[in-house]
Amino acid sequence: MVIGRSLWKIIAIKLFIMFAVLKLFFFPNYLTTNFNTEHDRAEHVLDNLTRPPSAR
Amino acid sequence: MGDPILTTVDWARAQFALTAMYHWIFVPLTLGLSFLIAFFESIYVKTGNEEWKKLTKFWMTLFGINFAIGVATGIILEFQFGTNWSNYSWMVGDIFGAPLAIEGIFAFFLEATFFAVMFFGWHRVSKGFHLFSTWMVAVGSNLSAVWILVANGWMQFPTGMEFNPDTARFEMHNFWEVALSPVAVHKFTHTTSSAFLLASLFVVGISALFLLQERHQKMAKRSMIVAAVFGFLASVFVGFTGDEAAYNVAQRQPMKLAAMEGLYVGQEKAPVVAMGVINAGKKPGDDQPAFYQEIKVPGLLSLLANRDPNSFVPGINDLVFGNAERNIIGAEQRMITGRVALAELAHYKDAKAKGDEEEAAAALSIFNQHKEDLGYGYLNNPAEAAPPVATTFYSFHIMVALGTMFPMIFLLVLYFAFKGTLEYQRWLNLLCFFSIFLGYVAQEAGWVVAEVGRQPWAIQGLLPVGVASTNIAAGNVQTTFFMFLTLFTALLLAEIRIMVKQIKIGPEE
Ligand code: HEM
Numbered sequence: 001m002v003i004g005r006s007l008w009k010i011i012a013i014k015l016f017i018m019f020a021v022l023k024l025f026f027f028p029n030y031l032t033t034n035f036n037t038e039h040d041r042a043e044h045v046l047d048n049l050t051r052p053p054s055a056r
Numbered sequence: 057m058g059d060p061i062l063t064t065v066d067w068a069r070a071q072f073a074l075t076a077m078y079h080w081i082f083v084p085l086t087l088g089l090s091f092l093i094a095f096f097e098s099i100y101v102k103t104g105n106e107e108w109k110k111l112t113k114f115w116m117t118l119f120g121i122n123f124a125i126g127v128a129t130g131i132i133l134e135f136q137f138g139t140n141w142s143n144y145s146w147m148v149g150d151i152f153g154a155p156l157a158i159e160g161i162f163a164f165f166l167e168a169t170f171f172a173v174m175f176f177g178w179h180r181v182s183k184g185f186h187l188f189s190t191w192m193v194a195v196g197s198n199l200s201a202v203w204i205l206v207a208n209g210w211m212q213f214p215t216g217m218e219f220n221p222d223t224a225r226f227e228m229h230n231f232w233e234v235a236l237s238p239v240a241v242h243k244f245t246h247t248t249s250s251a252f253l254l255a256s257l258f259v260v261g262i263s264a265l266f267l268l269q270e271r272h273q274k275m276a277k278r279s280m281i282v283a284a285v286f287g288f289l290a291s292v293f294v295g296f297t298g299d300e301a302a303y304n305v306a307q308r309q310p311m312k313l314a315a316m317e318g319l320y321v322g323q324e325k326a327p328v329v330a331m332g333v334i335n336a337g338k339k340p341g342d343d344q345p346a347f348y349q350e351i352k353v354p355g356l357l358s359l360l361a362n363r364d365p366n367s368f369v370p371g372i373n374d375l376v377f378g379n380a381e382r383n384i385i386g387a388e389q390r391m392i393t394g395r396v397a398l399a400e401l402a403h404y405k406d407a408k409a410k411g412d413e414e415e416a417a418a419a420l421s422i423f424n425q426h427k428e429d430l431g432y433g434y435l436n437n438p439a440e441a442a443p444p445v446a447t448t449f450y451s452f453h454i455m456v457a458l459g460t461m462f463p464m465i466f467l468l469v470l471y472f473a474f475k476g477t478l479e480y481q482r483w484l485n486l487l488c489f490f491s492i493f494l495g496y497v498a499q500e501a502g503w504v505v506a507e508v509g510r511q512p513w514a515i516q517g518l519l520p521v522g523v524a525s526t527n528i529a530a531g532n533v534q535t536t537f538f539m540f541l542t543l544f545t546a547l548l549l550a551e552i553r554i555m556v557k558q559i560k561i562g563p564e565e
Pocket residue numbers: 212239242243244246247250251253254294295297298299301302305455456458459460462495498499500501502503505506507509
């Protein structure tokens with residue numbers, strides 16, 4: 001079926017763009033890339049949470 | 057403008073809105089059409105009539121196109137959580153991360169197995185097992201929407217969780233309170249029923265096109281009757297669940313309700329604005345008129361909000377500045393409490409770092425007394441607690457107006473179908489075809505009400521969007537915004553092109 005083939009092609013291209021391009025190069029997980037331990041990540045988020053509005 | 061953090065948040069929000077709205081073009085059709093196909097196939101299995109099999113296969117092909125193009129577009133929303141909304145994702149990750157992953161895997165296997173049978177198994181399995189697979193696809197697709205809607209419901213009404221100030225995370229202390237919160241329940245029932253409605257409009261609309269073109273008339277009329285019955289029942293259910301949604305919004309997000317109706321000054325016997333031109337420039341507390349023109353139905357909003365037409369409904373001004381007479385604490389007062397919570401959280405953190413347990417315990421105790429209003433501590437001005445009123449108002453009214461019109465269309469279709477003159481009703485068939493588009497408008501408008509109406513909150517009352525987001529350069533988010541715009545537009549165009557082609561070919565005769 002021609003339609004089946006074009007749909008599989010679309011699925012493959014889409015998944016490639018999403019995972020091999022977007023996720024890999026444009027959507028790093030900010031906290032896992034920038035901090036090494038769970039403790040550091042929690043600290044960073046707490047720092048953000050406790051910054052008063054005047055310091056934002 | 058000018059504030060780089062604000063700009064990043066704006067782009068992050070625009071990106072999320074863009075991807076969520078595009079994703080939502082594909083989802084409701086999948087949720088609803090899967091059931092319609094199951095009905096069509098059930099009729100085929102019951103009657104043994106091959107024409108129903110051809111009809112089922114035709115709609116199944118359109119379903120397949122929509123599914124193939126839409127599948128996995130939702131994962132893009134998850135990419136954004138980790139990159140653009142890292143503070144928010146960290147805070148709720150423990151609760152929603154695992155169930156979402158489990159749901160994803162469960163849905164994947166369920167769908168992969170039964171989808172394969174549904175599409176490729178016509179000659180390989182028994183009629184009964186094929187039908188069972190089709191039903192499982194319908195049930196599985198709808199179930200896979202559960203947890204993401206629970207997560208959305210929790211953001212609107214955070215319940216069943218406790219904030220842990222050591223880990224900066226919310227921890228679940230009552231699973232059922234989260235999973236069965238009234239907001240989660242109305243999210244699921246309203247979303248699925250409105251998806252059934254949209255899919256019925258789709259089947260009725262494409263079939264009406266066949267009638268207009270004088271092609272495949274028998275198949276078109278059969279499809280229309282089944283879809284109109286399902287669509288009518290779904291519309292009634294959409295009305296009930298929408299009413300329940302409005303009641304929950306009134307009880308838990310009164311600011312959203314006030315914005316939905318452009319109600320600035322609270323009142324008893326509060327009216328619903330049946331039609332109105334809102335003054336988009338009005339700000340909370342100023343003395344500009346709320347509407348340039350309006351037609352009101354007195355008492356209806358009070359009835360919707362509190363199940364009592366004489367009850368008091370607070371307006372935006374009451375919720376921003378407070379109303380002592382009515383015992384309403386406004387954002388202005390909550391900002392004071394919120395700032396205490398914020399300061400004590402910082403205090404607790406410092407005391408912990410110094411190893412002073414006594415001081416930490418004292419700070420934590422004050423924090424706990426004020427934490428309900430934590431989010432307000434981040435606001436600079438109480439008016440920031442109000443969402444964009446005009447957008448919320450218009451999207452709500454468009455959704456409800458369309459929700460009133462759709463059941464009438466289904467009834468007209470049924471009326472003329474039973475009179476045997478459906479194919480001669482050109483105007484009705486044109487209206488049916490155009491209503492496919494209107495169905496999507498109502499769907500998107502619904503999400504705009506739910507999401508724009510809850511601004512500025514990522515988590516209601518606790519975390520504004522500006523604090524939920526990551527401090528990254530606006531340029532990064534801007535670039536990916538345009539990448540998504542291109543990708544999704546290409547997908548949508550592909551969907552329309554392939555569908556149009558398939559509709560031109562039509563069902564096997
Ligand atoms: C007939 C009257 C209707 C009423 C009273 C109604 C009411 C509501 C309310 C109050 C919300 C906001 C819920 C929240 O923020 O938690 C909502 C959301 C929504 N509505 Fe409607 N609605 C109606 C019709 C429709 C129709 C016809 C559709 C689409 C075909 C639709 C689709 C949606 C969607 C997709 C959402 C977002 C998900 C959610 O919050 O449940 N609604 N509706």
